[in-house]
Amino acid sequence: MRIALLGYGKMGKAIETIAIQRGHSITLKMSSATESFSLQDCDIAIDFSLPSSAVANISKCLEAGIPVISGTTGWLDDYDKIVSLCESTKGTFLYASNFSLGVNIFFELNKTLAALMAKLPKYKVTVEEIHHTQKLDAPSGTAITLANGIIGKTNYEKWTLDTPKQNEIGILAKRIENVPGTHEIIYKSEVDSIQIKHTAHSREGFALGAVIAAEFVHDKKGIFTMKDVLNIS
Numbered sequence: 001m002r003i004a005l006l007g008y009g010k011m012g013k014a015i016e017t018i019a020i021q022r023g024h025s026i027t028l029k030m031s032s033a034t035e036s037f038s039l040q041d042c043d044i045a046i047d048f049s050l051p052s053s054a055v056a057n058i059s060k061c062l063e064a065g066i067p068v069i070s071g072t073t074g075w076l077d078d079y080d081k082i083v084s085l086c087e088s089t090k091g092t093f094l095y096a097s098n099f100s101l102g103v104n105i106f107f108e109l110n111k112t113l114a115a116l117m118a119k120l121p122k123y124k125v126t127v128e129e130i131h132h133t134q135k136l137d138a139p140s141g142t143a144i145t146l147a148n149g150i151i152g153k154t155n156y157e158k159w160t161l162d163t164p165k166q167n168e169i170g171i172l173a174k175r176i177e178n179v180p181g182t183h184e185i186i187y188k189s190e191v192d193s194i195q196i197k198h199t200a201h202s203r204e205g206f207a208l209g210a211v212i213a214a215e216f217v218h219d220k221k222g223i224f225t226m227k228d229v230l231n232i233s
């Protein structure tokens with residue numbers, strides 16, 4: 001595939017390495033909103049840019065008939081707008097808050113555990129995420145997906161970064177130099193705790209998942225998730 005990288009920062013560069021290893025070529029590397037760019041020479045675009053630029057980048061691809069996948073976090077208030085545009089242009093779109101194959105298994109584990117814990121109201125859940133200090137958004141997109149997974153299976157109604165009320169899931173977002181991404185779910189009662197945790201050792205897992213997702217969607221039409229890519233029902 002000829003790949004356009006919309007965002008050539010830490011993730012854009014990691015994706016370039018994996019994509020080339022897997023026999024693809026990079027035909028565009030875009031790094032700013034002011035750059036004019038043409039999608040003429042690409043088969044698919046991969047957006048890992050900024051929360052403030054993802055919607056414009058994704059829209060431009062869909063309007064040009066180029067399949068696009070996005071890993072940029074912090075823009076999901078506009079997700080429905082992008083879905084409508086993808087439908088009206090008969091395009092191809094996939095968003096994932098986390099492309100790591102391990103995290104997508106962790107998402108399923110989280111929902112299974114939440115369903116079990118729903119029967120045990122003495123446990124209070126907390127989601128904790130740790131990322132590098134350059135991260136612009138908090139909480140992480142992955143922490144939001146995890147919290148929504150718990151909300152779907154329990155009586156919790158929303159998440160908060162503040163002190164949680166009875167029906168709220170507290171998310172603790174920590175920023176520590178050079179941490180690629182760590183997520184932990186903790187259920188705590190008076191007598192014990194249950195924890196599940198995913199630790200990314202580098203950005204390679206995110207990049208590999210993004211290239212695998214691009215390979216999966218590039219010849220398909222519609223709106224996809226990593227569950228489609230991994231064939232999880």
Ligand SMILES: NC(=O)C1=CN([C@@H]2O[C@H](COP(=O)(O)OP(=O)(O)OC[C@H]3O[C@@H](n4cnc5c(N)ncnc54)[C@H](O)[C@@H]3O)[C@@H](O)[C@H]2O)C=CC1
Pocket residue numbers: 006007008009010011012030031032033034048049050051053057070071072073074096097098099100206
């Ligand atoms: N879904 C996932 O698996 C993952 C998602 N992310 C998310 O991806 C995004 C990027 O992460 P990093 O690469 O670590 O950030 P980064 O800051 O290293 O790179 C972002 C790049 O986008 C460029 N940029 C600025 N305006 C742009 C525009 N209009 N169009 C295209 N590029 C533009 C910046 O110059 C910068 O080079 C963040 O939102 C982050 O949360 C990061 C890792 C994994």
Ligand SMILES: O=C(O)C1=N[C@H](C(=O)O)C[C@H](O)C1
Pocket residue numbers: 073097098131135136139140141142143180181182
């Ligand atoms: O900004 C990052 O680095 C990451 N962002 C994603 C998120 O917000 O969940 C995924 C990953 O944890 C790394």
